[in-house]
Amino acid sequence: MTSVVEASPLTNSLTAGKLPRRSSLWVLLASWAVSAAVFAMLFLSGNVDGFNVVGTVVFGTVLYCVAIYVLSRLVEGSRKAKDRLMTALVTAAFIIALLPLVSIIYTTVVNGLPAFLTPTFFTSSQRNVVGAGGGVLHAVIGTLMVTGMATLISVPIGLLAAIYLVEYGRGRLAKAITFFVDVMTGIPSIVAGLFAFALFALLFDDPGIRFGFGGAIALTVLMIPVVVRSSEEMLKLVPNELREAAFALGVPKWLTILKVVLPTSIAGIVTGVMLSIARVIGETAPLLIIAGFTSSMNYDLFGERMMTLPVFVYTQYANQGADSQAYIDRAWAGALTLIVIVMLLNGLARLIAHWFSPKLGR
């Protein structure tokens, strides 16, 4: 027979001295409340104009770190107190990183919307526009053409190089390529622009050369390593069993790659390509160097200067005319357009990866 023993609250040294559950949440709210009260008092006394929300949150959080440390040290001991303090700091670090993101998106939307919503913004260029009005059509077309050309060049090269690294490459050359692809991802974008300029200035013997195709070449230098890295990761994910099954059926290697490996990993590769487009579409410096800027339409990649969206934002900001507000408004609207494009590309890429990713085992 077993007798049921009433479970008595344990009182040993291991479990004793714990702050109640959710105590950190209450301490946080209390510290914010205290700091809000202090700032409200400052505000009411008339020494500062306006209630300082940022100050409230910052000082409240600092107060929380101190309070939770002291409280936990008194109740739980120094080790647990340090743990709680570090948890607070690490979480704060994450929040700090989100502040610029939120601030950037907010200010871009608020400052960009007025010019963004004008009817001419997407239907006209800046030709003969002084002061307000005009649009970004020339820059949008330029960005689409330059980035499209860069994609056309770098995707085949990058994909083939990734296939080489995963399926064929053994030994020193493959190692060198892997290493330098990684190194190339760190090349400053302006160096890519200078390279394209140096290349075409020598090739055409024209020390003042500016044209859209040069911009595409500069972007290609930046894009290839990203495409290679992401495609390589995706090709590595294809299970070896699939390749072996194809070989066992007598399929040649190149057909195995084309018909088995690539279709299996195509979703991931498309995702990688879209992310790489999102990365280069916002590049300003190389296009400023080699594609130059203009206020007119230009549909010819191989002749004359070509405007692109990031350069549009920069030049609107840098060369403000008499009615400077109009130029600044257009710069923010251009920035908003860029952010929308980049976020759409990013979101779409993640969705594709999510929907079409091969279901591996578990």
Add this chain to the structure above:
Amino acid sequence: MTTVAATTIKARQRPGDRIFSSATLIAGSLILAVLAAVAIFLLVESLPAFIADPAEFSGDTTNFWSYVGPLVFGTIYSAILALIMAVPVAIGIALFISHFAPRKLAQGLGYLVDLLAAVPSVVFGLWGIGVLAPLAQPFYSNVVDWFGWFTPFAGPVSGTGRTIFTVSIVLAVMILPIITAICREIFLQTPLLHEEAALALGATRWEMIRMAVLPFGLPGIISAAMLGLGRALGETMAVAMVLSPSREVIFQLLTSQNSNTIAANIALNFPEAHGVGVNVLLATGLMLFVVTLLVNMLARAIINSRKAFSGAN
């Protein structure tokens, strides 16, 4: 017993295989060729700058090295400042995502930080000059009033907030995602047994991180910081837009006179440059390329040597 002659069976070489494999080989080698071409063309085009006539330079500078000196200083100064700000925060974020955040949220939070990397640099420039600089300026005047006796904080304070300190904050935000991403990856590679062993011995979560995660991840953190340094050195538009530049070596952080960086100097002066001026700018670009290449190679070498030991992949 029969002995089988050891003959290697050769696969039949099909034309399709040959064409395809050589195409991939060419594409792979092309990447190395491009990297070499970047170095060669920059070198060829910048040669005239090194032997340029002193009269070709504007201002006090008489040769290339005195022209590029302050720029190199400004580049390294702003990048190091950015690194000092970014690395602790990035380690914090990486730890938060890898060890503190709820598992289900972790990946989504990682995407959020990655979004920061997707923001174009020109937008960072607009933000820095339109939001951050005015926001920080009153703070700068206070710092100069209180700590002006300390050389980096000496006055006169900038009235616009467009100082090298603001630039460093913007750069720090821009390099956060790359440092975070690599730290996160490294922290997740920590052998689970080490972590569990630490926890089983009664360590708190922070003690577990101190004893198991950070020592294991240290080389990764170092190389992540170096990759971030490479990014900060080469960042152009944000610096070009935010900084109010001058041509001297200036240690003060908060004045309206700041050493310019190589990349920003190129972006600002290239559209109007002509003659030897173009070659001079290309030569400064070559300096930047060499420095970032070395920093990146070192960082990658550290990461790669670590990969072999971790056993995680």
